[in-house]
Amino acid sequence: MSEIDERHPAITPRRVKFDWADTPLHWIPGEPVATHFINVLHLLLPAGERWFVHVYKQTLPLVEDERLRKEIKGFMGQEAVHAYSHQGVLDRQMLAQGLDPRPLTRRVEWMFRHMLGDRPPLPVLTRRQWLNFRVGVIAGIEHYTAVLGQWILDARELDEAGADPTMMDLLRWHGAEEVEHRSVAFDVYQYVSGAYWRRFVTFFVGVLAMPLMVYAGAAYLCRADPTLKGVRPRVRDYRRAVRRGIFPGNRFMVAAARAYLRRDYHPSKECSTRKALDYLATSPAARAVGHKPE
Ligand SMILES: [Fe+2]
Numbered sequence: 433m434s435e436i437d438e439r440h441p442a443i444t445p446r447r448v449k450f451d452w453a454d455t456p457l458h459w460i461p462g463e464p465v466a467t468h469f470i471n472v473l474h475l476l477l478p479a480g481e482r483w484f485v486h487v488y489k490q491t492l493p494l495v496e497d498e499r500l501r502k503e504i505k506g507f508m509g510q511e512a513v514h515a516y517s518h519q520g521v522l523d524r525q526m527l528a529q530g531l532d533p534r535p536l537t538r539r540v541e542w543m544f545r546h547m548l549g550d551r552p553p554l555p556v557l558t559r560r561q562w563l564n565f566r567v568g569v570i571a572g573i574e575h576y577t578a579v580l581g582q583w584i585l586d587a588r589e590l591d592e593a594g595a596d597p598t599m600m601d602l603l604r605w606h607g608a609e610e611v612e613h614r615s616v617a618f619d620v621y622q623y624v625s626g627a628y629w630r631r632f633v634t635f636f637v638g639v640l641a642m643p644l645m646v647y648a649g650a651a652y653l654c655r656a657d658p659t660l661k662g663v664r665p666r667v668r669d670y671r672r673a674v675r676r677g678i679f680p681g682n683r684f685m686v687a688a689a690r691a692y693l694r695r696d697y698h699p700s701k702e703c704s705t706r707k708a709l710d711y712l713a714t715s716p717a718a719r720a721v722g723h724k725p726e
């Protein structure tokens with residue numbers, strides 16, 4: 433088996449497809465609330481990942497390093513397929529079974545387009561400073577998508593709980609690609625800005641929003657779910673899911689934050705490209721489009 437360059441594995445999109453016809457609404461059997469905690473990803477990612485691509489189109493002209501440019505293009509290609517694939521869950525898995533996510537996804541779209549759009553929100557900020565800020569936010573989020581990608585690759589408890597295989601393949605294919613391209617956003621940030629203080633500040637902006645969005649998203653999904661009459665996600669549901677190993681806990685998230693805030697942090701020191709490639713070599717969706725293992 434060849435040595436992997438953890439900083440620069442090859443990054444190319446795999447144009448996967450998923451068929452949602454047999455995936456139940458509660459794809460973790462008997463765990464509707466835990467299902468909706470994870471489903472929040474499908475609400476946020478299509479708009480969020482399209483926003484990454486939009487912002488990176490603006491960074492490309494600033495990057496002269498040929499290798500980084502190539503990695504950015506591979507990253508943009510992968511994120512575009514991720515966004516499209518999670519959109520498929522919204523349209524063909526949730527909506528088809530009577531759960532309408534659109535009132536919330538319209539708000540998420542608005543947030544990315546307007547609050548995090550191209551115009552600086554404060555007159556004291558230049559367009560370039562605002563771009564650096566948004567690139568910093570993306571680097572912080574991409575740290576979490578990578579460590580959560582590794583988490584989902586390793587989460588045997590979800591298989592033991594009987595989670596739907598198509599949904600698990602979507603989440604693990606996506607997680608594996610997040611591990612694969614985990615250095616790109618950080619390297620872009622270092623290239624266009626690199627200031628530690630900005631990494632610190634942007635991380636908190638992105639990360640403090642995360643638990644709020646998970647709670648608000650899960651509460652919305654429970655309300656909109658035609659089979660759950662008036663159920664509300666409670667802290668005890670979250671704790672139970674964490675104890676069962678089917679949702680990442682606070683301890684995991686805080687440890688990941690501490691790793692990111694180290695001055696000598698680099699994403700290549702986190703996660704394992706080998707494990708990601710091993711999964712992609714067996715992923716039904718990746719194999720169906722003829723992706724050849726490394
Ligand atoms: Fe992604």
Ligand SMILES: [Fe+2]
Pocket residue numbers: 511574577609610613
């Ligand atoms: Fe990503």
